[in-house]
Amino acid sequence: MRAVPRGEDDRSVARKLFAIADAFERGDELTLSEIADRARLPLSTAHRLLGEWVEWGGITRSGDGRYRVGIKLWRLAVRQPSSRRLRIAAKPYLEDLFESTGEHVHLAVREGLGAVYLERMSGADAVPSITDIGSRLPLHATGVGQALLAFAPPGVFEDVIAAGPRRFLPGTVVDEGALRERMARTRATGIATSVEALTKGAFSVAAPVRDATGDVVAAVSIIAHVERLEEPQFALGVRIAGRGISAALGHRP
Amino acid sequence: MRAVPRGEDDRSVARKLFAIADAFERGDELTLSEIADRARLPLSTAHRLLGEWVEWGGITRSGDGRYRVGIKLWRLAVRQPSSRRLRIAAKPYLEDLFESTGEHVHLAVREGLGAVYLERMSGADAVPSITDIGSRLPLHATGVGQALLAFAPPGVFEDVIAAGPRRFLPGTVVDEGALRERMARTRATGIATSVEALTKGAFSVAAPVRDATGDVVAAVSIIAHVERLEEPQFALGVRIAGRGISAALGHRP
DNA sequence: GACGCGCTTCCATCAGATGGAATCGGGGAT
DNA sequence: ATCCCCGATTCCATCTGATGGAAGCGCGTC
Numbered sequence: 001m002r003a004v005p006r007g008e009d010d011r012s013v014a015r016k017l018f019a020i021a022d023a024f025e026r027g028d029e030l031t032l033s034e035i036a037d038r039a040r041l042p043l044s045t046a047h048r049l050l051g052e053w054v055e056w057g058g059i060t061r062s063g064d065g066r067y068r069v070g071i072k073l074w075r076l077a078v079r080q081p082s083s084r085r086l087r088i089a090a091k092p093y094l095e096d097l098f099e100s101t102g103e104h105v106h107l108a109v110r111e112g113l114g115a116v117y118l119e120r121m122s123g124a125d126a127v128p129s130i131t132d133i134g135s136r137l138p139l140h141a142t143g144v145g146q147a148l149l150a151f152a153p154p155g156v157f158e159d160v161i162a163a164g165p166r167r168f169l170p171g172t173v174v175d176e177g178a179l180r181e182r183m184a185r186t187r188a189t190g191i192a193t194s195v196e197a198l199t200k201g202a203f204s205v206a207a208p209v210r211d212a213t214g215d216v217v218a219a220v221s222i223i224a225h226v227e228r229l230e231e232p233q234f235a236l237g238v239r240i241a242g243r244g245i246s247a248a249l250g251h252r253p
Numbered sequence: 254m255r256a257v258p259r260g261e262d263d264r265s266v267a268r269k270l271f272a273i274a275d276a277f278e279r280g281d282e283l284t285l286s287e288i289a290d291r292a293r294l295p296l297s298t299a300h301r302l303l304g305e306w307v308e309w310g311g312i313t314r315s316g317d318g319r320y321r322v323g324i325k326l327w328r329l330a331v332r333q334p335s336s337r338r339l340r341i342a343a344k345p346y347l348e349d350l351f352e353s354t355g356e357h358v359h360l361a362v363r364e365g366l367g368a369v370y371l372e373r374m375s376g377a378d379a380v381p382s383i384t385d386i387g388s389r390l391p392l393h394a395t396g397v398g399q400a401l402l403a404f405a406p407p408g409v410f411e412d413v414i415a416a417g418p419r420r421f422l423p424g425t426v427v428d429e430g431a432l433r434e435r436m437a438r439t440r441a442t443g444i445a446t447s448v449e450a451l452t453k454g455a456f457s458v459a460a461p462v463r464d465a466t467g468d469v470v471a472a473v474s475i476i477a478h479v480e481r482l483e484e485p486q487f488a489l490g491v492r493i494a495g496r497g498i499s500a501a502l503g504h505r506p
Numbered sequence: 507g508a509c510g511c512g513c514t515t516c517c518a519t520c521a522g523a524t525g526g527a528a529t530c531g532g533g534g535a536t
Numbered sequence: 537a538t539c540c541c542c543g544a545t546t547c548c549a550t551c552t553g554a555t556g557g558a559a560g561c562g563c564g565t566c
Contacts, residue, residue, distance in 0.1 A: 012553075014306075017266075028333070045525060069332075077331065109324060295557080297515085300514065511564090516560090520551105520552105524548100525550105532544105533540105535540080
């Protein structure tokens with residue numbers, strides 16, 4: 001019956017609907033066939049389910065017949081309380097950090113084995129960097145990622161190892177022992193550093209952000225050119241920002 | 254079989270999943286029972302479908318057992334190309350407008366019969382106003398709404414009338430003839446005005462924003478105290494902002 | 507310690523999902 | 537002008553996965 005072998009278990013309608021949404025992870029404006037292809041669904045099924053999405057408003061169809069994510073989803077998402085509160089609390093600290101260094105400043109949270117960028121400020125003359133608001137990068141290969149990983153619930157580290165951390169550049173730390181040691185150091189110092197792990201010529205310094213319950217809910221980072229690696233104000237700056245945002249979230253050390 | 258009578262047609266799994274998402278329209282952190290209640294689903298069904306949402310990541314479950322919208326949806330939504338482009342193009346014009354007036358400045362798009370607020374800047378001393386980023390207000394009762402309605406595809410106006418426009422305050426225009434006339438004036442002048450339509454003591458002036466194809470895709474507005482109604486700089490300001498944003502989107506008059 | 511309340515799990519029944527195939531539609535080539 | 541091709545859309549007989557009442561569980565309260 002099943003012409004195309006599926007990964008895992010795509011049986012339920014829900015999974016299929018979500019597979020369709022996932023098709024928009026890469027690619028903003030898709031045709032029916034592209035979506036059916038990425039979601040690994042027969043055309044007729046994809047068509048029907050897309051119809052449901054469109055009727056609801058989560059996906060809209062533009063004049064050219066292509067599908068794109070609709071405002072309904074945007075509305076639902078921007079009102080999301082946790083990230084909203086976090087962004088509002090963080091804003092002034094990120095601005096300070098940005099103004100005092102002129103480098104890229106990031107705020108990220110963990111989603112599974114990835115760091116999702118909630119906020120970003122970048123100087124025109126800073127090193128090129130691929131992160132953009134809403135993007136998701138592997139935990140082991142970024143400063144914020146390591147800060148998040150170091151304080152993540154038990155099991156996350158094991159999952160990262162099990163997933164086989166990818167080496168992007170010679171500087172990417174992928175060895176279990178080395179990673180574990182870094183995590184320990186980060187927990188001890190409250191600072192995570194990564195040098196040319198994902199972007200050539202760039203290093204990153206990150207600090208955790210805690211909420212009122214003491215849990216690490218986010219991380220702040222600065223990305224700068226490796227030339228400036230030794231300058232002490234970066235670590236100092238992100239640490240202060242991390243503490244400030246934590247305090248704004250109600251954290252009392 | 255059907256203990257609780259349902260509205261319309263909730264048969265399909267998709268509708269049920271979406272009904273669950275809609276439960277978050279009002280209320281950020283919900284319990285299973287609240288969701289089941291709002292989505293008009295039996296507990297067991299709501300539970301199972303919520304499980305699917307959570308597994309996918311569109312909804313997450315926090316420590317206290319409550320459900321909330323997840324980062325996955327946020328990520329999907331913020332990368333949405335159209336609203337992103339629009340917000341980026343609009344930002345400087347909105348800032349100008351805000352700085353030169355000190356009043357509320359809004360950017361909104363149409364979603365069905367509502368105006369959805371994409372961006373908002375507000376002075377501390379401006380009139381109280383209920384709009385917030387991500388909120389949705391009826392087209393007929395706001396400045397941006399009227400600007401969007403005036404240039405909406407044929408049929409939208411009829412739908413607004415058919416839906417029975419609600420009167421919020423004495424100033425709300427709900428009469429078909431009066432509304433139609435306003436729309437015509439707005440199309441002629443490129444400016445929509447509404448006085449105490451939704452908020453007591455406030456008036457709003459709005460102008461349409463067009464994209465490269467000439468379609469009206471958004472509207473800008475200022476909300477200020479009725480005392481300032483006669484001051485000409487508001488209409489002038491929003492008109493200039495509307496034109497500027499349109500130009501930034503590639504519109505050539 | 508028993509009651510109440512909200513959450514979770516179970517499973518027999520059947521309504522709704524499925525997807526291959528037929529059809530439509532439009533734009534490019536001949 | 538006509539044909540062809542390819543993506544989108546519609547159809548419908550088959551059967552699988554959704555359904556939700558009910559039983560079970562966990563926990564705070566009286």
